[in-house]
Amino acid sequence: MESDKKLLIDKHIEFIVNYGKTHDQYEYEVSDYLRMSGLYWSVTFLDLVNSLEKFNKDDIVAYLKRNQHSSGGFSPCDGHDPHLLYSLSAVQIAIIYDVLHEIDCEKLIDYIVGLQKEDGSFAGDCWGEIDTRFSFCAVATLSFLNALNRIDQEKAISFVLSCMNYDGGFGCLPGTESHAGQIYCCVGFLSILNRLHMVNVDLLGWWLSERQLPSGGLNGRPEKLQDVCYSWWVIASLKMIGKLEWINTEKLKEYIVSCQDEETGGFSDRPGNMPDPFHTLFAFTGLSLIKAYPDMIKDVNPVFCMPQYVIDRAGLKPQLL
Numbered sequence: 001m002e003s004d005k006k007l008l009i010d011k012h013i014e015f016i017v018n019y020g021k022t023h024d025q026y027e028y029e030v031s032d033y034l035r036m037s038g039l040y041w042s043v044t045f046l047d048l049v050n051s052l053e054k055f056n057k058d059d060i061v062a063y064l065k066r067n068q069h070s071s072g073g074f075s076p077c078d079g080h081d082p083h084l085l086y087s088l089s090a091v092q093i094a095i096i097y098d099v100l101h102e103i104d105c106e107k108l109i110d111y112i113v114g115l116q117k118e119d120g121s122f123a124g125d126c127w128g129e130i131d132t133r134f135s136f137c138a139v140a141t142l143s144f145l146n147a148l149n150r151i152d153q154e155k156a157i158s159f160v161l162s163c164m165n166y167d168g169g170f171g172c173l174p175g176t177e178s179h180a181g182q183i184y185c186c187v188g189f190l191s192i193l194n195r196l197h198m199v200n201v202d203l204l205g206w207w208l209s210e211r212q213l214p215s216g217g218l219n220g221r222p223e224k225l226q227d228v229c230y231s232w233w234v235i236a237s238l239k240m241i242g243k244l245e246w247i248n249t250e251k252l253k254e255y256i257v258s259c260q261d262e263e264t265g266g267f268s269d270r271p272g273n274m275p276d277p278f279h280t281l282f283a284f285t286g287l288s289l290i291k292a293y294p295d296m297i298k299d300v301n302p303v304f305c306m307p308q309y310v311i312d313r314a315g316l317k318p319q320l321l
């Protein structure tokens with residue numbers, strides 16, 4: 001029976017610890033444009049399985065400092081431009097290691113405030129791409145820096161609400177189709193700003209529960225294939241709006257475990273595909289949220305996608321319905 005499949009925790013730890021070392025040089029190199037996020041995915045995974053000591057804290061601090069741009073924003077790695085995505089990842093890493101004092105928080109706050117537009121939306125960087133993902137990155141990062149009062153919150157909220165669709169979901173821009181990843185960002189944004197009552201909970205809960213397929217896995221939009229990372233985007237959103245019980249969590253657990261690579265360790269989007277740190281983290285945060293292995297995986301916060309004890313230590317209490 002699939003549900004009896006063992007979770008090979010030690011193999012997954014080995015996969016993550018060795019990813020940057022033994023992993024095929026070409027693939028590791030081409031992912032340098034997301035390296036700071038890759039580090040966040042790996043650090044969060046290790047902390048959830050009580051193995052944070054596998055990484056060298058001083059090396060991590062040096063990497064953060066080396067990649068804070070003069071503008072205050074963070075780049076993914078040397079030679080790349082700063083971006084909101086990697087600024088959030090850098091602060092998430094700093095909060096987990098409790099080293100926020102090692103980075104220039106004031107300059108980072110100025111960088112983020114400078115990215116808010118007249119209509120309340122946020123650009124991801126100086127090149128100006130607008131996406132509700134960046135609204136989430138902005139308020140999540142400012143939460144950790146205790147600087148939410150530095151942006152125009154009412155305009156930011158009205159922009160995100162202008163991206164809500166008739167199906168209760170959210171898209172990346174006004175009038176764009178609902179997608180689980182965008183829904184997670186918009187619901188998380190509203191949770192951080194205490195506006196979850198603006199969500200149509202029954203409509204959105206129904207749309208999200210409809211993501212579950214016969215395999216037990218979840219897809220990100222109607223008619224798409226299941227993918228283990230949607231385990232996170234969908235159930236974190238359901239948890240925030242208090243409708244997690246609308247998913248068959250036993251079938252979901254079976255699907256998630258079926259995506260582990262028993263040879264190399266790590267998780268892939270679907271059984272038999274190439275594992276990566278991104279899908280490995282979101283498989284574990286999904287298992288954590290449905291409390292599938294409570295003795296092996298620490299509790300995760302559904303809004304910030306970080307260990308709950310870290311969010312408690314930071315004194316943050318994002319709204320949950």
Ligand SMILES: COc1ccc(S(=O)(=O)N2Cc3cc(-c4ccc(C=O)o4)ccc3N(Cc3cncn3C)C[C@H]2Cc2ccc(O)cc2)cc1
Pocket residue numbers: 031034037038039041085227229269276277278
């Ligand atoms: C392999 O193709 C991609 C496509 C998009 C991306 S992404 O950076 O825009 N991103 C995150 C992401 C990462 C990986 C990955 C491979 C190796 C590593 C090392 O750490 O990470 C793989 C996929 C991926 N995607 C694409 C994806 C996942 N499931 C379905 N798809 C199409 C997500 C994508 C968007 C993203 C999501 C969350 C987040 O915090 C940042 C970016 C990266 C690789």
Ligand SMILES: [Zn+2]
Pocket residue numbers: 227228229230269279
């Ligand atoms: Zn995926």
